[in-house]
Amino acid sequence: MLAYNDIKPGVAVLVDGEPYVCTWNNIMQKQQRRPVNQTKLRHIIKGTVTEYSFQQSDKLTEAEIESRPAVFIYERNGEWFFHDAKDKSTRFSVTEEQMGGNGKFLKGNTEVETLWFDERLFRVKLPVKVELKVTEAPPDVRGNTAQGGSKIVELETGATLDVPMFVKLGDVVRINTETGEYVERV
Numbered sequence: 665m666l667a668y669n670d671i672k673p674g675v676a677v678l679v680d681g682e683p684y685v686c687t688w689n690n691i692m693q694k695q696q697r698r699p700v701n702q703t704k705l706r707h708i709i710k711g712t713v714t715e716y717s718f719q720q721s722d723k724l725t726e727a728e729i730e731s732r733p734a735v736f737i738y739e740r741n742g743e744w745f746f747h748d749a750k751d752k753s754t755r756f757s758v759t760e761e762q763m764g765g766n767g768k769f770l771k772g773n774t775e776v777e778t779l780w781f782d783e784r785l786f787r788v789k790l791p792v793k794v795e796l797k798v799t800e801a802p803p804d805v806r807g808n809t810a811q812g813g814s815k816i817v818e819l820e821t822g823a824t825l826d827v828p829m830f831v832k833l834g835d836v837v838r839i840n841t842e843t844g845e846y847v848e849r850v
Contacts, residue, residue, distance in 0.1 A: 668701045668718040676727035683708040683727040683781050708786045730780045736770045766790050768823035769841050790841040796820050801833045
């Protein structure tokens with residue numbers, strides 16, 4: 665059982681029998697009143713976000729979330745295919761809605777972590793940083809470089825990325841998958 669002040673970002677709870685994960689919280693206490701934990705909860709399966717305030721007397725049950733390693737195989741028509749890391753014959757697919765915008769940074773044989781609730785897949789967690797090769801890069805153009813200058817390149821997965829001017833065709837760049845931004849040249 666969780667107390668009202670245990671609900672923090674990343675904690676999964678059951679509210680009215682439905683699984684939610686906390687994305688934001690603020691414990692507020694007004695003068696002469698009991699403290700309240702104001703939260704924003706995202707439904708694990710549906711993806712909808714609701715605001716909920718937990719009182720001091722509330723007791724909640726933590727949602728049982730299972731983490732399983734998996735390996736990315738390929739993507740076709742907005743559907744990503746994976747297999748279990750231990751058993752290659754156990755395959756499953758993920759829709760574009762479940763994958764989110766980070767699917768563009770996946771290349772074949774990338775290990776990922778899948779999160780399951782009640783034997784239902786609800787999220788695929790990519791490694792925080794991935795390394796991808798630049799397949800198309802425009803030439804360097806001198807211009808306004810007071811802010812450092814940047815250009816847009818295409819990566820081996822088909823994704824486009826804003827990088828500094830010194831990145832050339834064939835370079836390997838490291839990308840932060842959480843922000844979708846260039847980190848460094850490898």
